[in-house]
Amino acid sequence: MFVLKDVCFSADGNSILKRITLSIKHGEIFVIMGLSGAGKSTILRLLNGLIRPDSGQILVDGTDISRASEKELRVIRRKVGMVFQSAALFDSLTVAENVGFAWRKDKISKKEMAEKVKEALALVGLADVEDKMPAELSGGMKKRVGLARAIAMRPQAILYDEPTSGLDPMTSNTILTLIKDLNQRLQVTSVVVTHDLAGAFKIADRVALLHEGEIVFVGTAAEMEQATIPLVKRFLTGGQAEQGGY
Ligand SMILES: Nc1ncnc2c1ncn2[C@@H]1O[C@H](COP(=O)(O)OP(=O)(O)OP(=O)(O)O)[C@@H](O)[C@H]1O
Numbered sequence: 126m127f128v129l130k131d132v133c134f135s136a137d138g139n140s141i142l143k144r145i146t147l148s149i150k151h152g153e154i155f156v157i158m159g160l161s162g163a164g165k166s167t168i169l170r171l172l173n174g175l176i177r178p179d180s181g182q183i184l185v186d187g188t189d190i191s192r193a194s195e196k197e198l199r200v201i202r203r204k205v206g207m208v209f210q211s212a213a214l215f216d217s218l219t220v221a222e223n224v225g226f227a228w229r230k231d232k233i234s235k236k237e238m239a240e241k242v243k244e245a246l247a248l249v250g251l252a253d254v255e256d257k258m259p260a261e262l263s264g265g266m267k268k269r270v271g272l273a274r275a276i277a278m279r280p281q282a283i284l285y286d287e288p289t290s291g292l293d294p295m296t297s298n299t300i301l302t303l304i305k306d307l308n309q310r311l312q313v314t315s316v317v318v319t320h321d322l323a324g325a326f327k328i329a330d331r332v333a334l335l336h337e338g339e340i341v342f343v344g345t346a347a348e349m350e351q352a353t354i355p356l357v358k359r360f361l362t363g364g365q366a367e368q369g370g371y
């Protein structure tokens with residue numbers, strides 16, 4: 126679904142991603158871990174064309190988006206839904222308006238829109254919240270609404286930036302289960318950025334560890350636990366000792 130070849134990205138003269146080469150398969154749950162500032166969110170932004178690489182190729186379903194026009198990128202963004210860190214809902218819009226945001230310029234009837242919104246909300250386990258404002262929702266509900274907004278377009282892939290940050294362990298667990306459930310039910314490819322090691326291992330088909338803009342490991346959770354690479358071992362022990370701390 127996604128192929129990155131020698132992708133470099135820099136900002137303000139700082140090299141943020143250094144020759145990233147990575148392939149994410151159709152239908153898998155691919156988790157990206159790494160310390161704060163490693164470049165995880167930057168990878169997600171590259172994958173749905175919010176930013177462009179300085180060099181290298183990014184193929185989304187076979188299309189090289191590093192050179193795509195704005196028009197082509199709009200098509201890609203419909204294929205690749207993004208769930209932003211902190212849900213990023215529009216505070217002045219209702220839940221329904223938030224979920225249906227991507228259709229605001231489309232010619233679809235109010236009734237059809239309401240049905241699509243309701244269906245997306247049902248998929249994340251929410252009902253009768255259409256008219257609420259984001260401020261009236263709990264953190265976990267906001268994350269669900271953010272998720273509903275991403276799946277409403279029926280994307281082929283969903284990118285999640287720290288979907289469980291700021292949630293209590295039980296709510297985190299339900300969100301992770303939901304990610305896994307949606308991955309299967311909608312048959313999407315899921316790319317999840319998280320600091321939550323236990324959660325990552327629970328849902329991931331494969332895990333990548335990013336360190337200072339470079340991929341230092343890609344493999345299954347079991348392979349990661351067996352890895353002898355010093356950076357991986359340090360991340361695993363440090364991650365457990367300071368879970369949720371850094
Ligand atoms: N547009 C930008 N302009 C300048 N610096 C940027 C830009 N985008 C990212 N950076 C820098 O790139 C580095 C990686 O940022 P990124 O947000 O990808 O990290 P991250 O791994 O998601 O971190 P966190 O776990 O804290 O969310 C950081 O040092 C950040 O300050």
Ligand SMILES: [Mg+2]
Binds near residue numbers: 286
């Ligand atoms: Mg980030």
